[in-house]
Amino acid sequence: MPWVIAIMVALCVLAAGGALALSNLAASARGELAGSATVQIIEADNDLRAEQARRIAGLLREDPAVTGLRMVPGSEVAALLEPWLGSGEAVDAVPLPALIDLELAAEVDDAALAELENRIAAYAPSARIDSQETWLAPVLDALRTLQIMALSLIGLLAFAGAAAVWLAARNALGGNRDTIEIVHLLGGSDAQIASVFQRSILFDAIAGGLLGLVLGAGAMTLLANRFAALDSGMVAGGSLSAIDWVILATVPLFAVVIAVYTARMTVLASLRKLL
Amino acid sequence: MSAKESAIVQFDNVGLRYGTEREVLSNISFTLFPGRFYFLTGASGAGKTSLLKLLYLAQRPSRGGMRMFGTDVITMPRDELPGFRRRMGVVFQDFRLVDHLSAFDNVALPLRVSGVRERDLAGPVNDMLDWVGLGHRADARPATLSGGEQQRVAIARAVIARPEILVADEPTGNVDPEMALKLIRLFEALNRLGTTVVVATHDYQLIRKVPESLIMRLDKGTLSDPTGALRYPPKRAPSGVEA
Numbered sequence: 001m002p003w004v005i006a007i008m009v010a011l012c013v014l015a016a017g018g019a020l021a022l023s024n025l026a027a028s029a030r031g032e033l034a035g036s037a038t039v040q041i042i043e044a045d046n047d048l049r050a051e052q053a054r055r056i057a058g059l060l061r062e063d064p065a066v067t068g069l070r071m072v073p074g075s076e077v078a079a080l081l082e083p084w085l086g087s088g089e090a091v092d093a094v095p096l097p098a099l100i101d102l103e104l105a106a107e108v109d110d111a112a113l114a115e116l117e118n119r120i121a122a123y124a125p126s127a128r129i130d131s132q133e134t135w136l137a138p139v140l141d142a143l144r145t146l147q148i149m150a151l152s153l154i155g156l157l158a159f160a161g162a163a164a165v166w167l168a169a170r171n172a173l174g175g176n177r178d179t180i181e182i183v184h185l186l187g188g189s190d191a192q193i194a195s196v197f198q199r200s201i202l203f204d205a206i207a208g209g210l211l212g213l214v215l216g217a218g219a220m221t222l223l224a225n226r227f228a229a230l231d232s233g234m235v236a237g238g239s240l241s242a243i244d245w246v247i248l249a250t251v252p253l254f255a256v257v258i259a260v261y262t263a264r265m266t267v268l269a270s271l272r273k274l275l
Numbered sequence: 276m277s278a279k280e281s282a283i284v285q286f287d288n289v290g291l292r293y294g295t296e297r298e299v300l301s302n303i304s305f306t307l308f309p310g311r312f313y314f315l316t317g318a319s320g321a322g323k324t325s326l327l328k329l330l331y332l333a334q335r336p337s338r339g340g341m342r343m344f345g346t347d348v349i350t351m352p353r354d355e356l357p358g359f360r361r362r363m364g365v366v367f368q369d370f371r372l373v374d375h376l377s378a379f380d381n382v383a384l385p386l387r388v389s390g391v392r393e394r395d396l397a398g399p400v401n402d403m404l405d406w407v408g409l410g411h412r413a414d415a416r417p418a419t420l421s422g423g424e425q426q427r428v429a430i431a432r433a434v435i436a437r438p439e440i441l442v443a444d445e446p447t448g449n450v451d452p453e454m455a456l457k458l459i460r461l462f463e464a465l466n467r468l469g470t471t472v473v474v475a476t477h478d479y480q481l482i483r484k485v486p487e488s489l490i491m492r493l494d495k496g497t498l499s500d501p502t503g504a505l506r507y508p509p510k511r512a513p514s515g516v517e518a
């Protein structure tokens with residue numbers, strides 16, 4: 001019995017740890033990119049494009065939604081596009097777009113951004129604002145799906161754990177049927193009899209829960225170290241905070257509560273069949 | 276005080292059938308009065324154990340009314356039954372000792388169930404074991420005891436909590452006549468302290484040893500009282516009666 005609980009708890013800790021890491025990852029990715037956008041002006045005529053960019057920048061500087069603004073120098077734009085266009089004489093002939101990086105006030109949402117886009121369109125019909133968050137949307141979507149799967153997994157594990165305890169309690173009940181009946185006939189109340197079973201399951205569940213926590217947390221640490229070794233900025237955003245570890249430490253607590261409650265209900269249900 | 280009020284047990288037209296078979300008890304009506312000593316006799320299979328099961332609330336009757344300690348136990352909520360069972364002591368025909376508990380712990384069970392503190396247990400339990408001659412076997416498991424020894428543990432357990440009513444099903448079936456007499460004297464002592472005693476037996480020698488006892492007789496599931504035991508006020512059984 002403690003082993004079953006230990007395995008359930010270890011798997012739950014892993015799933016919960018994964019879910020928390022994913023949510024941290026999503027939050028940090030969103031945090032880095034949120035609040036920034038890029039204005040793109042496509043215009044073949046170099047002078048006209050520069051003029052449009054200047055006027056748009058002037059307008060945006062006045063706008064309260066924009067807290068920071070940087071004209072991206074042409075050389076930087078060229079460097080950005082180099083992987084696609086290559087470098088050299090011929091490239092100089094290709095008109096590059098003008099880019100303006102914006103930092104947006106925190107309360108700016110997609111609708112406000114669309115309105116901003118409408119206003120600058122008056123200066124340059126080709127101007128577009130890309131919120132960088134929208135590029136990230138598919139990634140965030142994928143992360144969210146993974147999170148939902150992890151949470152469902154936790155739900156399934158809790159259910160399977162309760163089922164395992166139910167079977168174990170019924171088994172113990174069958175093996176002690178005579179004792180239960182005797183104590184019942186001597187005037188033992190249902191609650192008294194159930195508490196005896198609860199106590200023995202409680203100790204099992206505590207032992208299994210702690211063991212499972214150690215196993216699960218060990219596996220989490222191992223995984224975290226492996227990912228840290230990848231040295232990727234994205235993955236680093238997924239590391240667990242102290243609060244996350246506290247949350248993981250409550251997993252065995254839930255396991256104990258589920259186990260004791262299930263055992264109690266099982267015993268009470270079978271006692272109710274006696275007069 | 277009316278007869279109804281002073282009764283400790285009252286059966287009214289009780290019938291019992293197991294499953295869909297014919298009734299093993301039919302039209303059972305009787306009243307037990309506090310402080311009396313009753314014998315329940317009848318041939319094997321007459322329904323003695325079945326009647327006692329109804330009495331110690333292990334079995335619900337198929338029909339009829341039952342009152343105990345002045346309360347209707349048929350309509351009583353289930354969670355009030357344990358309190359009633361604690362007011363009774365039962366010697367089961369098959370002893371029903373808990374296999375994995377020592378003789379001491381078996382005898383201590385009713386006290387523990389009633390919430391007696393551990394440090395108040397040892398004295399009475401050991402005294403009781405001494406009384407039934409098993410003081411030296413306090414630590415023995417039931418499996419290591421003889422049939423008669425197990426029966427004495429069962430009796431010690433039934434009387435340890437000074438029940439208001441003692442129900443004993445063939446309590447002397449496995450002991451020698453000397454021990455049987457000793458156990459009956461124990462029941463009498465308890466009876467003198469106010470406990471109502473109901474003993475099922477077909478041992479007429481034993482019945483004769485308790486001259487003030489009242490006799491109920493079961494015959495194929497119906498009850499008769501050859502000595503007027505069930506009348507009120509109950510008539511004394513003439514000593515030496517052959518039922």
Ligand SMILES: Nc1ncnc2c1ncn2[C@@H]1O[C@H](COP(=O)(O)OP(=O)(O)OP(=O)(O)O)[C@@H](O)[C@H]1O
Nearest residue numbers: 293294299317318319320321322323324325326368
């Ligand atoms: N659980 C049961 N299921 C079905 N029939 C039963 C059950 N218990 C008893 N009986 C039947 O009820 C009848 C009365 O049985 P009971 O045990 O009450 O007799 P008894 O008078 O105690 O007999 P004995 O002196 O042998 O102990 C018997 O015919 C028996 O077969």
Ligand SMILES: [Mg+2]
Nearest residue numbers: 323324368444
């Ligand atoms: Mg019997």
